[in-house]
Amino acid sequence: MANSLFEEKLNSDGFLVTTEIGPPKGADVSEMVHHIDLLKDKVDAINVTDHQSSVMRFPSLGGCLLVKERGGEPIIQITCRDRNRLALQADLLLAYSRDIKNVLCLTGDSVDVGDHKEAKPVFDLDSVQLLKTAREMESGKDMAGNELKGVPQFCLGASVHPEADFIEPQLVKFEKKVIAGAQFFQTQGIFDLENLRRFMQYASQFNVKILAGIIVLASARMARYMNDNVPGIIVSQAIIDELANVEKGKGLQKGIEIASRFIKTIREENLCHGVHIMAVGNEGIVPDILEAA
Amino acid sequence: MIVAEQKPMEEIRRVIAPYERVLLLGCGTCMTVCGAGGEREVSFLNSALRVAQAKSSDGIHNFSEYTVKRQCDFEFLDSLADKVNEVDAILSLGCGIGVQVVAERFPDIPVLPGVNTSFMGMAKEWGVWDERCAACGDCRLAETAGICPITRCTKGILNGPCAGTKNGKCEANKDMDCAWILIYKRLERLQQLDKMRRYYPPRNFRVIPRPRRIVMKADVEPGEDNG
Amino acid sequence: MDNYQASRMREASYGHSLIPPCQVACPLHMEIGEYVDLVAQGKVLEALQVIRDGNPFPSICAYVCTHPCEDACRRSQVDKPIAIRALKRFAVEFGGDRMIQLEAETTQSEKVAVVGSGPAGLACAYYLRKLGYPVTIFEAYSELGGMLRVGIPQYRLPREVVDTEVQRLIHMGVEIKANTRVISLDLLFDIGYKAVFITVGAHQSLRMGIEGEESPGVIDGATFLREVNLGLKPSLGEEVAVVGGGNVAMDAARAAVRLGASKVSILYRRSRAEMPAGPDEIEQALEEGVETMFLMAPTKMKRENGRLGVTCTRMELGEPDAGGRRRPVPIEDSEFNMEFDTLITAIGQAPQISEDFRLRIGKGSTIQVDPVTLTTNRAGVFAGGDAVTGPATVTQALASGRQAAFRIDDYLRHRYPLVDKEAEETLSGELSPETIEMIRKTERLEPPILPPEARAKEFKAVELIYNWEAAVDEARRCLRCGMGAEILFQDKCATCLTCLRVCPYHVPYLDEGGTIQIPADQCQACGICVAECPARAIVLRKPYDRRHIDEELEHALKSAAESKSKPLIIGFCCQYGLFGTGALASLWRGGKAGIWIVPVLCVAKLEGEHILRAFEMGAEGVFIAGCGEQCSRENTAFWVLQRVERIRRALSQIGLEPERLQTFNLRAAEGDTAEALDNFTGQIGRLCLASVIKQEVKS
Incomplete structure (x- = not known):
């Protein structure tokens, strides 16, 4: 029996589409609500990021509650950067109690890349340990082995980086995540489908769903900036060139075109089980992409 | 070895400001090796402080300098006893341990830190020091091919690299090697990759309740059976 | 000068310098490293003082020393040895050695007789006078100098040089009795001498022992050179043969060239490699047209029709002899005939000691002495020089004379002989290939010499003197062995x-x-x-180097404080670079009032504290002028810049502009140092003004 709507879809053979929303820096959530309303019926689930790039924002859990409120299906992203094991377990309990059962377990970006560089990096657990912790809680015990009153159930996901320039250690970790209990993976941004193809050839032996990460780029400059500054992103030269060759002001349009093309190809060639669209600040265009795809 | 760096002059001048006679106290061990507070640095600092005083022409300080072999044991400090009577404060260029041992040995005199104690590490080359040990109290180097992920991975994670690694470097600092890439390569070379595939549970932070103490001497009574 | 020497002597007592191989090899154990370094610093007067401390007659050695120091020089493991003798010549000439007047007081009553006025006798007299003894030199010939005068040709050692030394001795109060052959030692004691030093040399040429050796047209080398050197012009004819391979043979051959012989041939029974003459001598002889005929020896001579018929046999080299040279062996039935006008024999010389002296004579007709005390079998009689050793070098003779003086002093003062203390450690060992690899190779600079065509017709000195820059550059090649x-x-x-x-x-x-x-x-x-x-x-290891910068800096700061000129700028300049180049002049030209130069022995030795000390004592600006790429050591610029950056950081933390510390390259190919210094001075002036204004605004 499925724990959530999204888990139910995971268990079916349909092509999955998720997207993500970055919460605002501040207490005004109106734009986020607008985006939720725009997207909730067009995708299978909406991720809410957890201080993405270590920049302090409105919390993921709060965003997920809003998604829930607006009738959408949330995936809560939980990173290990800011909370120790007590806080992580507590947040998992809170999420479950509010019917937020889809959890993407992440290690989290380094504090150094964010806007609070002097903060203490916690990393009491890593992503693998977090997955395992969540699974252990499902068996009715917390990490210390104490009984839980009211036992949670989750649909657990994790991330993987098929485009890493040194892939082997990433695959070792991927397997550990599978063993620890990840049911689905949302990959880091894919910019070369060959990489995805190769990765899927390897990953297909595991009983997990892979959603290819699609990042919508707005310009060649943005692509280069992300290459240099955003962890886990390697935009291929072919894509940068394609973006660089368009007229000024038409970059985002080109980015949408590229994203749609990727999604279309993935779906038509059945490369993996779905896509996860990251519009990075342009959440409003996701419907256009889906339309085009 | 303990590695430190000298505090900025402004800070040093600020902390010594209330005191007329200041003893600059060097340490002949780690602080000498890491170039933060050996005899030469003490002398350099003395010269620099005197220049500052001469140029600002508002100086009242009278500096003296001395370097002991090690500040972190009382016995090395005995030779200081006379000098301490003649100064109003000690600016210790010892590590944080040295400063505290000097303070404990001479309870009646202010002891001020002249360096920021930074880490335990090694000299990568002349003038470049790298951290190597976090003193976590639970060494797991046997599993990680002699490369410490707790110290050398910016996140200190135990089950493999995060996705931020690029060109073998860390997402936090492009000049810093990704510890997990190093570990993977070395394990592969040693044909021990199974060690990386193993799951490592969360760290036990209980092994480092602060402050720590290690007792090597056995709890035995002299004069009985054991002579 | 006195103070300098006194402080040097004091320091030597706790210095840890090791005695370098050049000094060990020198018969006089001169402090070669020291004076070469002083030449490199441009301190020629001080270099000369060090030379004079270790050598009674440096001018003579500067011309004729066979420089065993250069053979021992470890620089030859890298490229070529330091041209030590030529540097000494430079110091002696530029330092004005011949102008130095020496005085000596008589403080002892015992008179000492020196029999023979060769280098050993002169040296002995020199040191005995310095020790306060009344000394008389007895010389059989009319002029003093022994082999210096009658053995060595003028083109190698000009007569004025010997004259100067003799005059200096006379000025010191040495009594000279020329044209006086001593026939009895007893007589000397009878007339009041308490000790006698016998140093009559080895003037007797060895005979070849072959038929016809007495023929007219055959002359021995010692006699020939004596005649030439005393101003006679022996007639030689056109074709001259010289038999032998030593320095006397070379001297004879080259003298013959100068006397007008059209063809001069050296006949030597071994090959060139075995020739005992100095390589320079051989080279210069060849340049002057002297021919060589190796592996042959005369066996018979006969005077016929006004010509000398010489029968020679060819030789081949056999087993090495005791000295390690391969022994020549005659080839059977290889005899052939040649004709010459004159044949000069130069196959060796021996002393000739009067039997009346009643001295024990040893191998090769030499006087037997105790090698340490130089005492003979007779009480109060000492002997040295060629008369004891057989033909040796001038420098060995000087060493022997000095040794005799000290031993005679011991004897007369009833002291146990204080043998030269060997307590100081010597430096030994080869440079490792790794070290050699890292040492920059620099060409040895030879002093200029007269071209062969100019010198073949006269007896003028062949070798000229370095110019200042060449001398400094050559001296800077020294590896400073043992001073590290x-x-x-x-x-x-x-x-x-x-x-x-x-x-x-x-x-x-x-x-x-x-x-x-x-x-x-x-x-x-x-x-x-x-x-x-x-x-x-x-x-x-060298104490002087340890304290040098501190002392120079304090001296400059003191002078600056007295002069009160503003703004005060201290410049730490490489002493080697300053004097080795025209840069000194250019710095002074640019150096306006207020700039004080602190000479340092390479800026790599400059420590941060020195620079900060200058600021503390009121310097508004400090500059460091090093030699850049021209430095004879590696990486100095890198380390200076490391320290400069460090101090600039400290300065800016103190609130001083980092530009107050500048570096200049003394020998930079591009740019004018003086102009750069001008700019720097201007900049410091502006910084001072700005800070004054700031102060006033504040108050």
């Missing part, structure tokens, strides 16, 4: 490995016990580790 770094304070050493990491020559190493060793025989004395050692455990 040592870990003086082992208890301070934290084994931090800084020295090992900063040494450009990879000299320091960790031994098996985990202790840092700086092998003295590899250290190039660049001083980088000394300035970098965080424990200050390392010092240079």
Whole structure:
């Protein structure tokens, strides 16, 4: 029996589409609500990021509650950067109690890349340990082995980086995540489908769903900036060139075109089980992409 | 070895400001090796402080300098006893341990830190020091091919690299090697990759309740059976 | 000068310098490293003083020394040895050695007789006078100098040089009795001499012992050279043969060329490699047209029709003899005939000692002496020089004379002979290939010499003198053996490995016990580790180098304080670079009032504290002028810049503009140092003004 709507879809053979929303820096959530309303019926689930790039924002859990409120299906992203094991377990309990059962377990970006560089990096657990912790809680015990009153159930996901320039250690970790209990993976941004193809050839032996990460780029400059500054992103030269060759002001349009093309190809060639669209600040265009795809 | 760096002059001048006679106290061990507070640095600092005083022409300080072999044991400090009577404060260029041992040995005199104690590490080359040990109290180097992920991975994670690694470097600092890439390569070379595939549970932070103490001497009574 | 010497003597007592191989090889054990270094610093007067401390007649040695020091010089393991003799000649000439007047007081009553006025006799008289003894030199010939006068040709040693030394001795109060042959030692004692030094030389040519040796047209080398040197012009005819391969043979051949012989041939029974003559002498003889005929020896001579018929046999080289040279063996039935006008024999010389002296005579007709005390079988009679050793070098003779003077002093003062103390350690060992690899190769600069065509017709000195820059450059090639770094304070050493990491020559190493060793025989004395050692455990072995910068800086600061000119700028300049180049002049030209130069023995030895000290004492600006790429040591610029950056950081933290500290390259190919210095002075002036205005605005 499925724990959530999204888990139910995971268990079916349909092509999955998720997207993500970055919460605002501040207490005004109106734009986020607008985006939720725009997207909730067009995708299978909406991720809410957890201080993405270590920049302090409105919390993921709060965003997920809003998604829930607006009738959408949330995936809560939980990173290990800011909370120790007590806080992580507590947040998992809170999420479950509010019917937020889809959890993407992440290690989290380094504090150094964010806007609070002097903060203490916690990393009491890593992503693998977090997955395992969540699974252990499902068996009715917390990490210390104490009984839980009211036992949670989750649909657990994790991330993987098929485009890493040194892939082997990433695959070792991927397997550990599978063993620890990840049911689905949302990959880091894919910019070369060959990489995805190769990765899927390897990953297909595991009983997990892979959603290819699609990042919508707005310009060649943005692509280069992300290459240099955003962890886990390697935009291929072919894509940068394609973006660089368009007229000024038409970059985002080109980015949408590229994203749609990727999604279309993935779906038509059945490369993996779905896509996860990251519009990075342009959440409003996701419907256009889906339309085009 | 303990590695430190000298505090900025402004800070040093600020902390010594209330005191007329200041003893600059060097340490002949780690602080000498890491170039933060050996005899030469003490002398350099003395010269620099005197220049500052001469140029600002508002100086009242009278500096003296001395370097002991090690500040972190009382016995090395005995030779200081006379000098301490003649100064109003000690600016210790010892590590944080040295400063505290000097303070404990001479309870009646202010002891001020002249360096920021930074880490335990090694000299990568002349003038470049790298951290190597976090003193976590639970060494797991046997599993990680002699490369410490707790110290050398910016996140200190135990089950493999995060996705931020690029060109073998860390997402936090492009000049810093990704510890997990190093570990993977070395394990592969040693044909021990199974060690990386193993799951490592969360760290036990209980092994480092602060402050720590290690007792090597056995709890035995002299004069009985054991002579 | 006196103070300088006194302080040097004091320092020597606790210095740890090791005696370098050149000094060990020198018969006089002169402080060669020291004076070569002083020449490199441009301190010619001081160099001459060091030379004079170790050598009674440096002008003579500057011309004729066979420089065993250069054979021992470790620079030859890298490229070519230092041209030590030529540098001495430079110091002697530029330092004005011949102008120096010496005085000596008579403080002792015992008279000493010196029999023979060759180099050993003159040296003995010189030192005995300095020790306060009344001394008389007895010389059989009319002029003093022995072999210096009658053996060595003028083109190698001008007569004025010998005359100057003799005059100096007379001025010191040495009594000279020329044209006086001593026939009885007893007589000398009878007339009141308490000790006698016999140094009559080895003037008797050895005979070949072949048929016809007495023929007219055959003359021995010693006699021939004596005649030439006393101004006679023996007639030689057109074709001259010289038999022998030593320096006397070369001198004879070259003298013959100068006397007008059209063809001069050297006949030698071995090959060129075995010739005992100095390589320079051989080379110069060949340049002057002297021919060589190797592996042949005359066996018979006969005077016929006004010509000399010489029968020779060909030789081949057999087994090495006791001295290691391969013994010539006659080839059977290889005889052939040649004709010459004159044949000069120069196959060796021996002393000729009057039997009336009643001295024990040993091998090769030499006087037998105790090698340490130079005492003979007769009480109060000492002997030295060629008369004891057989033909040897001038420098060996000088050493022998000096030794005799000290032993005679011991004897007359009833002292146990104080033998030269060998307590000081010598530097031995080859440079390792790794060290050699790192030492920059620089060409040996030879002093100019007269072209062969100019010298073949007259007896003028062949070798000329270095110019100033060439001398300094050549002197800077010295590896400073034995003056390098040592870990003086082992208890301070934290084994931090800084020295090992900063040494450009990879000299320091960790031994098996985990202790840092700086092998003295590899250290190039660049001083980088000394300035970098965080424990200050390392010092240079030479005490003078240790204190040099401190003293010079304090001196400059004191002078500056007295002069009160503003703004005060201190310039630390490489002493070597300053004097080796025209840069000094250019710095002074640019150096306006207020600039004080502190000479340092290579800027690599400059420590941060020195620079900060200058600021503390009121300097508004400090500059460092080094030699850049021209420095004879490696990486100095790199380390100076490291320290400069460090101090600039400290300055800016104190609130001083980092531009107050500048570096200049003394020998920069591009740009004018004087102009750069002008700009710097201007900039410091503006900074001062700005800070004054700031102060006033504040108040």
